[in-house]
Amino acid sequence: MEKNQSTALIFELSRSGRRCARLPVSDVPDAVVTIPQRFMADAPPALPELGELDVVRHFVNLSTKNMSIDTNFYPLGSCTMKYNPKRHERLAALAGLADVHPLQDDETCQGILGLLYEMQSYLAEIAGLHGVSLQPAAGAQGELTALLVASAYFKDKGQKRTRVLIPDSAHGTNPASAAIAGFDAVQIKSQGGYVDLEDLKAKLDDRTAVFMITNPNTLGLFEKQIATITKLVHEAGGLVYLDGANMNAILGITRPGDFGADMMHYNVHKTFTGPHGAGGPGSGPIAVRDMLIPYLPSPLVVRQGDRYTLDEDRPQSIGRVRSFFGNVGILIRGYCYIRTLGPSGLREVSDQAVLNANYLLSRLKDQFEVPQGDRCMHEFVASCRTLRREKNISAMEIAKRLLDFGYHAPTVYFPLVVPEALMIEPTETENKETLDAFADTLIKIKGEDAAFLKEAPHTLSRSRPDEVKAAKEPILRWKPA
Amino acid sequence: MSYVQNTAEQQAAMLASIGVDCIEALFAPIPSELRLKRLLDIPAAMSEIELTRHMTALASRNRNASDSVCFLGGGAYDHFIPAVVDAICSRSEYYTAYTPYQAEASQGSLQAFFEFQTLICQLTGMEVANASLYEGGTSVTEAVLMAAGVTGRHGRVIVAESVHPDYRSTLKTYLANLEPKVTEVPTPEGFANPDDIRKVLDDQTSCVVLQHPNFFGCLEEVEEVAKLCHAVGALLVVSFDPISLGILKKPGDYGADIAVAEGQGLGNPLNYGGPYLGLLACREAYVRKIPGRVVGQTTDRLGRRTYALTLQTREQHIRREKATSNICTNQGLMALKAAVHLTALGPSGLRETAHLCLNKAHYAVAQIETMTDMRRRFNRPFFKEFTLQSSVPVHSLLEHARDDGYLAGLALARWYEGLEDCFSVTVTEKRTRSEIDGLARSLQSAVRHGVRAVMA
Numbered sequence A: 001m002e003k004n005q006s007t008a009l010i011f012e013l014s015r016s017g018r019r020c021a022r023l024p025v026s027d028v029p030d031a032v033v034t035i036p037q038r039f040m041a042d043a044p045p046a047l048p049e050l051g052e053l054d055v056v057r058h059f060v061n062l063s064t065k066n067m068s069i070d071t072n073f074y075p076l077g078s079c080t081m082k083y084n085p086k087r088h089e090r091l092a093a094l095a096g097l098a099d100v101h102p103l104q105d106d107e108t109c110q111g112i113l114g115l116l117y118e119m120q121s122y123l124a125e126i127a128g129l130h131g132v133s134l135q136p137a138a139g140a141q142g143e144l145t146a147l148l149v150a151s152a153y154f155k156d157k158g159q160k161r162t163r164v165l166i167p168d169s170a171h172g173t174n175p176a177s178a179a180i181a182g183f184d185a186v187q188i189k190s191q192g193g194y195v196d197l198e199d200l201k202a203k204l205d206d207r208t209a210v211f212m213i214t215n216p217n218t219l220g221l222f223e224k225q226i227a228t229i230t231k232l233v234h235e236a237g238g239l240v241y242l243d244g245a246n247m248n249a250i251l252g253i254t255r256p257g258d259f260g261a262d263m264m265h266y267n268v269h270k271t272f273t274g275p276h277g278a279g280g281p282g283s284g285p286i287a288v289r290d291m292l293i294p295y296l297p298s299p300l301v302v303r304q305g306d307r308y309t310l311d312e313d314r315p316q317s318i319g320r321v322r323s324f325f326g327n328v329g330i331l332i333r334g335y336c337y338i339r340t341l342g343p344s345g346l347r348e349v350s351d352q353a354v355l356n357a358n359y360l361l362s363r364l365k366d367q368f369e370v371p372q373g374d375r376c377m378h379e380f381v382a383s384c385r386t387l388r389r390e391k392n393i394s395a396m397e398i399a400k401r402l403l404d405f406g407y408h409a410p411t412v413y414f415p416l417v418v419p420e421a422l423m424i425e426p427t428e429t430e431n432k433e434t435l436d437a438f439a440d441t442l443i444k445i446k447g448e449d450a451a452f453l454k455e456a457p458h459t460l461s462r463s464r465p466d467e468v469k470a471a472k473e474p475i476l477r478w479k480p481a
Numbered sequence B: 001m002s003y004v005q006n007t008a009e010q011q012a013a014m015l016a017s018i019g020v021d022c023i024e025a026l027f028a029p030i031p032s033e034l035r036l037k038r039l040l041d042i043p044a045a046m047s048e049i050e051l052t053r054h055m056t057a058l059a060s061r062n063r064n065a066s067d068s069v070c071f072l073g074g075g076a077y078d079h080f081i082p083a084v085v086d087a088i089c090s091r092s093e094y095y096t097a098y099t100p101y102q103a104e105a106s107q108g109s110l111q112a113f114f115e116f117q118t119l120i121c122q123l124t125g126m127e128v129a130n131a132s133l134y135e136g137g138t139s140v141t142e143a144v145l146m147a148a149g150v151t152g153r154h155g156r157v158i159v160a161e162s163v164h165p166d167y168r169s170t171l172k173t174y175l176a177n178l179e180p181k182v183t184e185v186p187t188p189e190g191f192a193n194p195d196d197i198r199k200v201l202d203d204q205t206s207c208v209v210l211q212h213p214n215f216f217g218c219l220e221e222v223e224e225v226a227k228l229c230h231a232v233g234a235l236l237v238v239s240f241d242p243i244s245l246g247i248l249k250k251p252g253d254y255g256a257d258i259a260v261a262e263g264q265g266l267g268n269p270l271n272y273g274g275p276y277l278g279l280l281a282c283r284e285a286y287v288r289k290i291p292g293r294v295v296g297q298t299t300d301r302l303g304r305r306t307y308a309l310t311l312q313t314r315e316q317h318i319r320r321e322k323a324t325s326n327i328c329t330n331q332g333l334m335a336l337k338a339a340v341h342l343t344a345l346g347p348s349g350l351r352e353t354a355h356l357c358l359n360k361a362h363y364a365v366a367q368i369e370t371m372t373d374m375r376r377r378f379n380r381p382f383f384k385e386f387t388l389q390s391s392v393p394v395h396s397l398l399e400h401a402r403d404d405g406y407l408a409g410l411a412l413a414r415w416y417e418g419l420e421d422c423f424s425v426t427v428t429e430k431r432t433r434s435e436i437d438g439l440a441r442s443l444q445s446a447v448r449h450g451v452r453a454v455m456a
């Protein structure tokens, strides 16, 4: 069916004079004359003109050209593509939540403030930390916010610490956030999938502000030396930051605060199932230890008796990292998730996420090289290095061919420390049948002809976009012929 | 609730395949002294029925733009959202997909984002746009960081005080440990006087940031400021209101170099502040300095028109600490909403929307000035938002109106010294003449009430 659908752009469907949305006739006098001519446009922007049916048909047809959680298994490592409950969508759309203006007086939005206050406290408890800011819009902004908090903290203590240490297996946002926060990012080596303690020791000194660690790390391993690492960093006077992208593995099992982290971010759009929206929105709240609370962005929600208010009077705060309160719509979904799962349900999430990942690993470990061994937490990273050397089949070939079988590809070529990486995260919401079928497919693909794989996918509407050309001669917008 | 599907027998079979006898064994790598030996201290699980009851109760404790008449603005607006926007964007093929890393499996979103980028270019008159940033404040900030990269100037950034206070504080937070220093230009007349900008503008300045229409609703002398900037090699960064471009001159036509915006008004509900939509468009020459995801058109193996994420060497996953920005997850779904919204409006719909806003806002101010002794604080042209000076304490005035069912305006005292007696009122296309008349009556009675209170 897909083949017959138009791939025209909305601009190419446009016909002068067509309309979709209609506005009411004005019931007040015309005021345009009051605006000086120098501010006025000669004509409105040349947007496309379509009828309502064509608008709907265009975008609905486009939607069918996507893979999504609701249509396909989506084992994209590090992204925690779990089922997004429909009840969350319905409840977040209630007028009493969705239509609340961010600058309404606190008295007029006690319901939302109460929810956000509770969310702060749940996230503090799950982290084993003491204060929470819900403001960051995504994980990367959470990282930056926490690093600015750390910087303000050290400034107050009169310490000049200029470096942030980051393992080579870390996500790219870690060093990028460190740079914006004004730190030098210093890379720490990995050794057998874990932090190289010798390298860490060599680089730790009184210039170290923060050590950023992802735990479980991006290889899907729990950092077994974590207690030693956090002790070393603390002895050097530094703070430990936990990149919480992998919290799905440890909910209610161990808490970052308990293993020595001083600050962390959550990705509500991963762990707490905010739908990812083909790119966003996310929500990246941070949790911190008590001595860092004064520096958190303003406002925080505070409770006085049975009233909730936004506290902006926080003189040591780093300030805001965005306008208004935060990505509240996503926080509401996360709140619904936590309330419907409860303490045992959250624990079950991690149990089952880890079970599913290990099961899939057990099905694949004899077929694919998994440098980090035969156990993992919520995800694992296979390597196609040997496959590539021996059969000329790369991770990209496997990824693209999987699409033909109706599976979204795993994350490829990340983490950078594993050559030809295939990073697989099944999540807890998939069943054994799906995992089995996926494993069978991977094994089958591995036996296919390399030349055939180089041209995969074979059954989708597009195959192998020329990325070099896209970057060399960028075409970033449609232009009239 | 539980979303786990594996049955007890399946779990047993899975454990056997792994070679352990219980799930607990899989957590062996976590040292036992680090384990939480109790359940998390959070409330017990609820069923869907209970959750719905609970959430409905919470929602009922919030006044909102559906049960009150909303005249609030300040960067978040109660604009009309056509039904097609929600219908399309609640397709789960869109909202449950991840960032389109695998182009072949994401042509739907990729084409939609390519269309979004084009629509933003058409809207702004700029040459390129990215596929979204977080929201208005970080968009201003990213534009300032980008301007430093483009000009190679890491000295001064000039920002008008009429720019949204949240955007300015976001910018200062981000710049805390970076080189550029912010010089704020006071705006006592409700706009940034070009003469005041000229006084601080120098050849070390990377950019001037204006918001147009600004936080008070007033129009800025953007064209003149653009000329001043260009004369010293600085860039003009303008934060615009997308709806205003139905009638106001486009940033590309008045000389803006980087145009950014809060795009919430394009199809996104108020949501108590987020998720919103950061827009960023600029000149083609800066394209390799742009922050965030960008979708490009290319061809596939068989020569077919295809879309893919491109120019990725700017981004954090490749450049790490040298990336143009740290952004990864953006606001994709909001960009899709904006694309559908702009398509649904089309040129006529956008123009009519802007006209209605302008006319109704001007009608509102006339009514209020006729019926009360309140006057506009600034003698400047404005679009849909205006600032009034109150003769009675603003807080009680707004409270009075609230009791009458109006979210009447924003008290400016919390942001601006000297404007303690002022509040801003926004009128969108959704407001009717009778709602505006009602607001004016409510304010009138509040003023009378206030006068009585003072005399008593």
Ligand SMILES: Cc1ncc(COP(=O)(O)O)c(C=O)c1O
Residues within 6 Å of the ligand: A078, A079, A138, A139, A140, A141, A171, A173, A174, A214, A218, A243, A245, A246, A267, A282, A284, B327, B328, B329
């Ligand atoms: C390990 C890790 N860290 C950080 C991030 C950044 O989070 P976000 O995309 O929410 O900004 C991600 C997600 O992409 C991640 O996988």
